[in-house]
Amino acid sequence: xxxxxxxxxxxxxxxxGYALYSKFLARRVYRLKPAFATPAxxxxxxxxxxxxxxxxxxxxxxxxxxxxxxxxxxxxxxIWGWLPAFLWVTIGTVFFAGMHDLGALWASVRNxxxxxxxxxxxxxxxxxxxxxLVVIFLLLLMVNAAFAVVISxxxxxxxxxxxxxxxxxxxxxxxxxxMYRFRVSLxxxxxxxxxxxxxxxxxxxxxxxxxxxxxxxxxxxxFWILVLFVYAGIAxxxxxxxxxxxxxxxxxxxxxxxxxxxxGAVLVSAPxxxxxxxxxNLPEGTPNIVPLLFVTIACGAISGFHGMxxxxxxxxxxxxxxxxxxxxxFGAVGEGLLALGAIIATTAGFRTLAxxxxxxxxxxxxxxxxxxxxxxxxINAGLGIPVSLSATILxxxxxxxxxxxxxxxxxxxxxxxxxxxxxAGIRIGKGVSTVVVLVVALGLAxxxxxxxxxxxxxWPLFGTTNxxxxxLTLSIVAVMLLRKGRPVLPVLVPLVFVLSMSxxxxxxxxxxxxxxxxxxxxxxxxxxxxxxLWVIVEAGLAMAAARRAPAEEAVxxxxxx
Amino acid sequence: xxxxxxxxxxRTRLAAGLRELYVAPYRxxxxxxxxxxxxxxxxxxxxxxxxxxxxxxxxxxELLPAVYDRFHDWHRRMGLDRSPLEHIxxx
Numbered sequence: 030x031x032x033x034x035x036x037x038x039x040x041x042x043x044x045x046g047y048a049l050y051s052k053f054l055a056r057r058v059y060r061l062k063p064a065f066a067t068p069a070x071x072x073x074x075x076x077x078x079x080x081x082x083x084x085x086x087x088x089x090x091x092x093x094x095x096x097x098x099x100x101x102x103x104x105x106x107x108i109w110g111w112l113p114a115f116l117w118v119t120i121g122t123v124f125f126a127g128m129h130d131l132g133a134l135w136a137s138v139r140n141x142x143x144x145x146x147x148x149x150x151x152x153x154x155x156x157x158x159x160x161x162l163v164v165i166f167l168l169l170l171m172v173n174a175a176f177a178v179v180i181s182x183x184x185x186x187x188x189x190x191x192x193x194x195x196x197x198x199x200x201x202x203x204x205x206x207x208m209y210r211f212r213v214s215l216x217x218x219x220x221x222x223x224x225x226x227x228x229x230x231x232x233x234x235x236x237x238x239x240x241x242x243x244x245x246x247x248x249x250x251x252f253w254i255l256v257l258f259v260y261a262g263i264a265x266x267x268x269x270x271x272x273x274x275x276x277x278x279x280x281x282x283x284x285x286x287x288x289x290x291x292x293g294a295v296l297v298s299a300p301x302x303x304x305x306x307x308x309x310n311l312p313e314g315t316p317n318i319v320p321l322l323f324v325t326i327a328c329g330a331i332s333g334f335h336g337m338x339x340x341x342x343x344x345x346x347x348x349x350x351x352x353x354x355x356x357x358x359f360g361a362v363g364e365g366l367l368a369l370g371a372i373i374a375t376t377a378g379f380r381t382l383a384x385x386x387x388x389x390x391x392x393x394x395x396x397x398x399x400x401x402x403x404x405x406x407x408i409n410a411g412l413g414i415p416v417s418l419s420a421t422i423l424x425x426x427x428x429x430x431x432x433x434x435x436x437x438x439x440x441x442x443x444x445x446x447x448x449x450x451x452x453a454g455i456r457i458g459k460g461v462s463t464v465v466v467l468v469v470a471l472g473l474a475x476x477x478x479x480x481x482x483x484x485x486x487x488w489p490l491f492g493t494t495n496x497x498x499x500x501l502t503l504s505i506v507a508v509m510l511l512r513k514g515r516p517v518l519p520v521l522v523p524l525v526f527v528l529s530m531s532x533x534x535x536x537x538x539x540x541x542x543x544x545x546x547x548x549x550x551x552x553x554x555x556x557x558x559x560x561x562l563w564v565i566v567e568a569g570l571a572m573a574a575a576r577r578a579p580a581e582e583a584v585x586x587x588x589x590x
Numbered sequence: 591x592x593x594x595x596x597x598x599x600x601r602t603r604l605a606a607g608l609r610e611l612y613v614a615p616y617r618x619x620x621x622x623x624x625x626x627x628x629x630x631x632x633x634x635x636x637x638x639x640x641x642x643x644x645x646x647x648x649x650x651x652e653l654l655p656a657v658y659d660r661f662h663d664w665h666r667r668m669g670l671d672r673s674p675l676e677h678i679x680x681x
Contacts, residue, residue, distance in 0.1 A: 074621075075621055076617075076618050076621035076622055076625065077618045077621075079617065081610070081614065082610070084607075085607060085610040085611065085614065086614075088607075088610075088611050089610075089611065089614045089615055092611075092615075093615065208612070214605065215605060215608045215609050215612060216601070216604060216605050216608060219608055269616050269619050269620075270616070270620075273616070274612070274615070274616045275612075277615055277616075278611065278612045281611060342615075342618070346614075
């Protein structure tokens with residue numbers, strides 16, 4: 030199979046999904062109305078509620094939801110062969126993710142721009158709201174631990190990425206100063222920032238930084254994880270204009286450039302996919318494809334985190350209700366394209382099947398490192414950029430993604446800890462709450478072993494939690510549709526599928542963690558399993574009640590006559 | 591439209607789009623910080639009227655007329671549905 034064919038079929042499926050299925054959802058299911066006064070207009074305050082151009086809002090929404098997860102998930106999941114990952118990403122984007130993201134936007138817009146957490150109280154009940162908080166807490170916790178391991182693995186496997194990774198912080202600090210202190214024009218700052226970042230990539234490629242195997246009694250991986258958490262802690266308490274804002278911006282530009290380079294190289298070099306369509310020669314210890322595929326690839330197929338962004342910020346900025354189709358559905362398509370790029374890089378970026386099998390010698394052994402190696406050789410073949418430099422570009426892109434998500438994750442988790450403490454009647458400051466967040470995340474990272482690999486072991490657990498959150502969001506959307514007497518099948522089928530796969534995966538993982546004697550992860554698995562079963566019961570009850578009640582729209586119609 | 595004007599229009603649009611991309615994700619963070627500062631300022635100006643001894647009320651009382659417009663939003667944000675001050679009946 031030629032990778033261009035794979036790319037074209039994938040892109041065609043997603044674009045067709047946008048052109049046809051999202052139109053069906055917008056007209057028949059969500060019934061978006063251009064005249065509906067969105068919260069951005071009704072509650073316009075210049076703070077949260079600001080009507081925004083749909084293309085700008087899409088850019089904002091896409092860069093907020095796109096992180097390292099759509100790269101990590103597919104890069105691990107291709108171990109079962111390229112076909113299952115390809116099908117789950119494309120079909121998942123069209124029928125699951127797009128519908129979910131658009132639905133979350135619609136649900137929030139129809140409820141004064143309120144977040145999913147707040148809506149769960151209304152539609153699933155007060156217990157549903159508490160459940161939502163628990164799931165969000167676990168998700169953020171796992172994001173921090175998992176992404177620290179992803180970055181440290183990359184820094185060890187691609188030492189040429191060390192200088193650009195840390196140098197990007199200096200570039201962001203300089204961009205922040207140039208913007209607010211020296212008032213330099215943004216196009217100039219953007220060009221200078223991107224040039225500086227790529228200059229650092231060139232320097233890094235010449236000067237790889239390899240740490241000694243042991244530093245202060247810690248392995249190189251463990252050392253990087255510790256450094257990353259210290260950095261994330263500091264970054265999360267600094268004023269946002271100083272580091273986070275310019276860092277997000279530069280990373281956003283780098284995302285578009287990196288994706289352009291990768292897809293451009295695939296089109297020019299048209300490499301052959303060497304990985305099997307269905308891998309029958311699975312390494313020992315590889316879990317069964319069902320249900321693990323559906324939780325290994327979460328972002329890129331369906332992601333609960335998108336619902337948080339859709340209802341947290343994007344819904345408050347939607348200029349017209351009909352823009353939700355472009356912002357929500359097409360935002361999911363953007364993420365699907367990133368996941369598709371990761372599948373192509375990890376299956377077509379190797380010369381022979383033997384080379385590919387050597388990298389995918391065990392479950393979790395491929396991952397982002399395979400994306401960097403495979404993608405690097407595709408860029409080399411397509412654009413003539415040396416292999417090492419291509420790999421450095423991709424490694425830096427993946428690290429910056431993961432680091433931005435970690436920065437935000439620690440910051441959001443800090444707010445959650447402060448809120449939880451306030452509910453318990455204790456007031457804690459920025460410093461204490463940040464330390465609490467870091468200690469818990471470090472405990473998780475090192476809970477599975479002294480090498481800090483816990484973050485990667487929990488990856489499928491991260492997937493299940495993310496799907497669980499998506500299930501909660503879909504339950505809210507389903508209850509709303511049932512109350513209105515609208516077609517509910519497009520939401521109900523993905524909802525049942527996602528929740529059953531999550532529960533199945535959690536049960537399978539209980540056995541895995543028990544066999545490995547991993548008590549921390551076993552405990553977390555049990556907590557998430559209880560939450561999942563709870564979601565199913567609460568959502569089922571809420572939907573049954575909504576089904577029994579007379580349809581809101583029919584009631585409104587009869588009241589008019 | 592001349593080539594120069596077309597170029598200038600494209601440059602302006604690009605700059606505006608980039609600016610929006612830079613500002614949008616943190617717009618609410620900044621606006622909220624600005625509003626918090628404003629709230630603190632109003633609290634200081636109105637301290638004496640609210641029964642809190644204010645050593646600089648001689649100066650702040652002069653600012654009262656300037657803050658009347660913002661007073662209603664402020665007391666609602668502070669969780670008070672009606673104006674807490676008798677001499678300012680905004681609602």
